[in-house]
Amino acid sequence: MRRRHILAAPAFGLTASWLASPALAQPRNASWPRALTMGTAAPGxxxxxxxxxxxxxxQEATGVAISYRTTQGPNQNIILVNRREVELGMVTMGVALQAWNGQGDWTQGNRFRDIRALFPMYDTPFHGIALKRSGITGHAQLGGRSVGVGPxxxxxxxxxxxxxNTLGVRPSAxxxxxxxxxxxxxQDGLLDCFLFASGVPVPAFSEIEVQADVNYLDFTAxxxxxxTTQFPELSPGTLPMGTYRKQEKPLNIVGMYNFAISHRSLSDDLAYEITKSxxxxxxxxxxxxxxxSETLAENWTKNTFLPFHPGAARYxxxxxxxxxxxxxxx
Incomplete structure (x- = not known):
């Protein structure tokens, strides 16, 4: 039977306080809401x-209780923030560009113009993983294979x-x-490969390499x-040795930056304190x-189109x- 690993909480002492009831919140500013909700993504x-x-x-810096809503990721986070069903979210800038311009099938031609950037997060590298016994070592070998691509x-x-599609690869599923x-x-033999894009090391990739011998899939030059010609929002990069335990070489990837966002109605001083914190x-x-490690103020330049919230820009x-x-x- 396959063993399941439960992803650990972040290490600096997350306690029950970050799941506190909004009723227990004590905002530092009486004009601030007692609670906010953040759109995150699926486990793994x-x-x-x-x-x-x-x-x-x-939450510690503002006294405003923050709760979390599991979502399908950036697309849904944008929709929810734009509707004010959640006040905070996280997005990749390629998806945010589609949202801002109303492009991409998922937008249905709607422009999502009530979202604002708070701070840069990290680069999202596209790469994949397969069991070593599959013999799959690159994207070109995925024709006729079954692949997973996340939510x-x-x-x-x-x-x-x-x-x-751009690479001319046609998976079977x-x-x-x-x-x-x-x-x-x-692990159950139902998929040949899992292709993903997330901050590294991807928790789910780290989980499976503990239990099996794997190959990591990157891209040729x-x-x-x-x-990068077809998708200007992608940029080339490298995942160095040591990113994963069973990695056998540096991985050539394409990546896309992530930003935290809020609804434009978030007060300037609250947006400032959140960004500062x-x-x-x-x-x-x-x-x-x-x-x-990439969540640095200097990386604000990774955003060239999505308006910053005035409070975030102030910080x-x-x-x-x-x-x-x-x-x-x-």
Whole structure:
């Protein structure tokens, strides 16, 4: 029987306080709401751990209780924030660009213009994993194979089918689901490969490599060139040795940056304090989750189109970064 591993909570001492009831909240400012809700993503991906980690820091700094809603990922987070069904969320910038312009089938032609950027999170590398016994070592070998690509509303679920199509690869089946479910299907022989995009190390990838010998799938130089030409929002990169325990070489990837977002109606001073609480405690944040090593104010430049919330822009400017007025909107 396959053993299941439960993903651990971030390491810096998440206690019951970050699940506190809104009724127990004591906001530092009487004009602030007692509670906010953050859209995260399905179990097995980085958002599920990263969100509560920064949520705790924001809650401690503001006294506003933050709860978490499991979602399908960036697409659904954008929809929920835009509707104010949740006030906070996390997105990849490619999906955010589709939302802003009303492009991509999932938008149904709607423009989601009530979302605002708070702070940069980390790069999302696209890469895959397969059992070593499958013999699969690259994307070109996935023709006629069954592949999983994460939740339908997530970044990999949106982009990976397009990536495979661009590379001329035709899988026999493309399946959607949570990262935890899809690695389970690999172990059960129901899937040949799991293709994903998330902060690294991907928790679900780390889970399966403990239990089985695996190959990590990256891209050839020609594949990287074709993908970055077709999708300008993607950029080339490398995952160094040591990203995963059983990694046998540096991995050539394409990536897309993530940002935390809020609804535009969030008060300026609350947005300021939330942004400050995260970007101002990077050493502590890194102890909680490795992906936080890229959560630095200087990476605000990874966003070139989505307006920053005025409160977030205020903090970034105080930290010495020249966010232009054209990229700030209330």
């Amino acid at each position: 991906g980085t958002y599920a751990l990263y969100g509560p980690a920064w949520g705790q820091m924001a 339908r509303g997530g970044t990999p679920g949106t982009y990976y089918p397009q990536i495979l 493309v399946r959607y689901g949570s990262a935890s479910d899809l690695v389970g299907q690999i 020609d594949e990287v060139r074709r993908l 995260v970007l101002g405690q990077n050493a502590r944040f890194r102890q909680a989750i490795a992906a936080a 970034l400017r105080e930290a010495g970064h020249a966010v232009p007025d054209s990229l700030v909107q209330g």
